[in-house]
Amino acid sequence: LISLAKKITPSKDSKLQHLLKQVLPFYFRKHPRLIIFTKYKDTMEYVAKQIENSPDYKGEVKVIKISGDLNERQRLEKFAEFEQAERAIIVATDAISEGINLHQACCQLIHYELPWNPNRLEQRNVWIL
Numbered sequence: 001l002i003s004l005a006k007k008i009t010p011s012k013d014s015k016l017q018h019l020l021k022q023v024l025p026f027y028f029r030k031h032p033r034l035i036i037f038t039k040y041k042d043t044m045e046y047v048a049k050q051i052e053n054s055p056d057y058k059g060e061v062k063v064i065k066i067s068g069d070l071n072e073r074q075r076l077e078k079f080a081e082f083e084q085a086e087r088a089i090i091v092a093t094d095a096i097s098e099g100i101n102l103h104q105a106c107c108q109l110i111h112y113e114l115p116w117n118p119n120r121l122e123q124r125n126v127w128i129l
Contacts, residue, residue: 010050019047019112020054024089027108028061032087034108039115041067041093047112048091066092082106 010016019036027034038044044065052063062085064078075096082088090096090106094115 015112016047016050019110020050020056023110024051024057027110028087031106031108033082033085033089033106034110035090035092035096035106036110036112037096038091038093039113041069043113044091044093051089051091060087062086062088064088064090066090066096068093068095070095 024034036047038047044067048063048065051057051061057063062081064082064085066075066078070078079090079096082090091112
């Protein structure tokens, strides 16, 4: 299983490639900031790294990561960076959907991974709308 997993590279990751080549350009035509929710921190790190390293976004888009590892003050500081950036993406776990009013700075949301509980989706969406 591990040897098969090693064969999967970002260039062969169709979900990631669809995000980079089609979804993000579509969203950026509408608004300069968006949030990508992931279920797992590992996915958050992976997606953020791929966006940062993509020739289409490198140096053009500020990528900010927010997870449960950050305390509330750190989360608010990261969110302030997001609000002040000209073009930015927050890649976050559900930690950002707790106590931060997201709709002031962003009206676009991508669920990169779907949680098992559909109530989580609704919680994420409510903070954006």
